[in-house]
Amino acid sequence: MKSAAGTRNHEWISLVDCDSSLQEEILAESQYILSHPSFRNSRRCVTLFKYIMECALKGDQESLKERVLGVAVFGRDPSYDSSADPIVRIAANEIRKRLAQCYEGEHQSRIRIHLIPGSYSPQIEIVKNEATTRLVETPPPHPEKIEGDEGTEAEASSCTATAKKTRSIFFLCILSFGVLSAGFITWFLIASHRHSTQELIWAPLLHTSEPILICVSDIRGGSNLDADNWASNVAGVLTTRRIPATTLKGHSVPAMSVVDAIVAARIMAAITSQRHEATMRGASTVTLADLRQSPDVVIGAFDNPWFLILFSRLRYHVMLDPVTQDEWIEDSQNPGRREWLENGKTQFADSSVDYALIIRYRSPDTGKWTLAIGGLGKHGTAAAGELFTSHTLLNTIPKKLVEGGNNFQIVVKTTVINGNVGPPQIVASYSW
Numbered sequence: 001m002k003s004a005a006g007t008r009n010h011e012w013i014s015l016v017d018c019d020s021s022l023q024e025e026i027l028a029e030s031q032y033i034l035s036h037p038s039f040r041n042s043r044r045c046v047t048l049f050k051y052i053m054e055c056a057l058k059g060d061q062e063s064l065k066e067r068v069l070g071v072a073v074f075g076r077d078p079s080y081d082s083s084a085d086p087i088v089r090i091a092a093n094e095i096r097k098r099l100a101q102c103y104e105g106e107h108q109s110r111i112r113i114h115l116i117p118g119s120y121s122p123q124i125e126i127v128k129n130e131a132t133t134r135l136v137e138t139p140p141p142h143p144e145k146i147e148g149d150e151g152t153e154a155e156a157s158s159c160t161a162t163a164k165k166t167r168s169i170f171f172l173c174i175l176s177f178g179v180l181s182a183g184f185i186t187w188f189l190i191a192s193h194r195h196s197t198q199e200l201i202w203a204p205l206l207h208t209s210e211p212i213l214i215c216v217s218d219i220r221g222g223s224n225l226d227a228d229n230w231a232s233n234v235a236g237v238l239t240t241r242r243i244p245a246t247t248l249k250g251h252s253v254p255a256m257s258v259v260d261a262i263v264a265a266r267i268m269a270a271i272t273s274q275r276h277e278a279t280m281r282g283a284s285t286v287t288l289a290d291l292r293q294s295p296d297v298v299i300g301a302f303d304n305p306w307f308l309i310l311f312s313r314l315r316y317h318v319m320l321d322p323v324t325q326d327e328w329i330e331d332s333q334n335p336g337r338r339e340w341l342e343n344g345k346t347q348f349a350d351s352s353v354d355y356a357l358i359i360r361y362r363s364p365d366t367g368k369w370t371l372a373i374g375g376l377g378k379h380g381t382a383a384a385g386e387l388f389t390s391h392t393l394l395n396t397i398p399k400k401l402v403e404g405g406n407n408f409q410i411v412v413k414t415t416v417i418n419g420n421v422g423p424p425q426i427v428a429s430y431s432w
Contacts, residue, residue, distance in 0.1 A: 013124050022111075023057060026124060029111040038101040045098055048073050048091045052115070056122050064120040067209075079292055079367075092120060197394045200402045201360065202274055204369045210294035211277035216264040217300030218282030235322040237308045259378040260300045263385030267297050267373075270389050291366040300381065301357070301374025302327065310363050311372060315430050316409045318357065318376065327376045329355050329411055331428070340411060340427070342376040352417075355427075356380030358388055358410040360402070375412075379421050383414035387424040396426065406431050 018026060030053045033039055034046055051073050055063040063072065069088045070076040076085065096115050103112060112125040205212055236242075264280055271278040278297075281290070283304045291306070301307050301318050311317055319330045328341035340355040356375035363370050373388055375381035387393045387410075401408050408431040415422035 011126050011128070013126065014121070018124065022124075025111045026113065027053075027057070029109055029113055032109065033099065033102050033113060036098075036102045038098040042094065042098065044074075044091050045095050048088070049095055052120060052122060053113075061121060065209075066120065069120060088120070197397050197399055197402060198270070198391065199274075200399060201371075201388075201394070201397070202270070204360070204362070204405050205295035205297075205371065206274055206276050208295060211279050212271055212295050212297060213286070213290060213293070214264050214267055214271075214278055214280040214297045214299065215283050215286045215291070215304070215306055216280060217260050217304035218284050232322055234302050234308065234320050237305050238312055238320065241309045241312060259382050259385075260303070263373060263381060263389075264297075264299050266385055266389040267299065267371075271297075288366070291363075291370075292368060295369045296366065296371070298370060298372040299374070299385075301376065304374065307372055307374045310365055310370060311357070311359055311361065314359065314361065314409060316357055316359075316411055316428070318374065329357060329376065340376075340413070342380075352415065354378075354380035354383065354414050354416055354421075356384035356412045356414075356424075358384050358412060359408070361407045361409075379414055379416045380412065382421050383424040384412045386421075387412055387426075393424065398429070401429055401431050408432075 030049070034049065039045055039049070048069065051069070052064060055061075062068070066082050066088045067078075067080075070080060070082060070085070071078050074087050074091075076087070082088065092115060096117065099114060110127045112127060114123045114125060116123050268278050268280060283298075283300070283306055286306065298304060298307050298310065302320065308318070315332050316329055317332070318327065320327050326338075326341060326343060328338045331337065342354060354375055354377045356373065359370070359372040361370050361372070362368070371388075373381060373384045375384055387396070397410065401410070409429065410426055411428040413425045413427045
């Protein structure tokens with residue numbers, strides 16, 4: 001907003017700072033807006049404006065978010081993609097245009113309601129000297145044509161033509177040019193910046209406001225399954241891609257849950273360092289609907305059924321022989337080779353070598369980006385977790401593999417001496 005006259009005797013406040021008497025004036029002004037010809041012929045604008053004002057007057061800022069508005073006002077599914085369906089942004093732009101039309105005439109209220117671009121929280125302007133102050137709003141960009149809203153294009157043309165007749169448009173153009181120039185320079189500097197491998201790995205998962213779900217393996221129930229039973233369970237999941245009725249590995253597996261928990265804690269720290277939220281849940285409590293709500297991190301291979309279900313069809317995937325209990329990472333392009341194998345007779349011991357998978361994948365089963373870390377044994381999971389979260393070791397992952405928002409898989413190898421895990425080594429990788 002900019003004053004066209006010599007005086008600028010007005011101030012801006014948020015609804016949170018309004019007392020009860022001022023809120024009554026704001027409510028009366030909102031009723032005037034809703035009855036204005038530029039508003040009452042658009043049911044969509046009326047509905048969204050009413051809801052925004054009600055939430056703002058109650059101080060409910062959490063409801064003034066795009067996804068919440070899409071669900072509450074326009075009946076969208078809670079998991080809808082707001083970038084593919086920008087109904088809220090389109091309607092908000094239309095409201096800004098219609099508010100400008102409301103204040104084009106001789107309406108002399110000292111209260112003016114505005115919806116600032118980039119926000120769904122209404123701002124209040126108090127005009128202290130109406131006789132000498134006339135405010136002209138910058139004309140918003142033309143919204144897309146929306147079926148069911150009469151006169152959209154004609155009103156937009158009228159608003160633009162009126163704004164061009166004011167003297168302030170010249171100064172606004174100069175200001176806009178300056179802002180665009182500054183924005184271009186900023187974009188150029190950012191684009192020229194060499195992003196770290198860690199930023200490139202996490203980038204696809206952080207393009208959302210939803211907390212990332214960390215799905216870590218856990219023990220279901222109190223069963224003490226013997227080795228044959230858990231091997232049959234794992235083979236069943238790999239074949240049917242369904243959640244088993246009982247745990248995959250019993251309590252006899254030494255320290256597996258501890259290793260997974262340590263890796264999960266390091267993943268949580270890596271996410272929070274990117275100033276993003278995360279939640280952690282056991283695999284036995286996670287459903288497909290949960291995985292569809294937000295980006296996910298899946299930790300654990302044979303003891304986490306979601307690892308087996310989501311990634312069993314990728315080029316590199318874990319396999320198990322239910323008879324010998326041998327575990328290996330299979331390359332679907334060379335299915336006969338068992339180069340990355342852990343012998344079933346030594347899988348719970350301090351074997352001399354272990355292998356793991358690191359995966360970033362936009363799963364068609366969930367529609368969300370998923371990161372996964374899982375070893376054939378506990379040592380492989382520990383080594384892969386270290387490679388994935390260590391700032392120093394992350395630089396060993398080729399940037400070409402992880403940049404550009406592509407899917408990728410990494411096969412990790414580690415040596416084990418007296419129960420101690422050696423440095424992780426990348427033995428194979430693939431991206432698409």
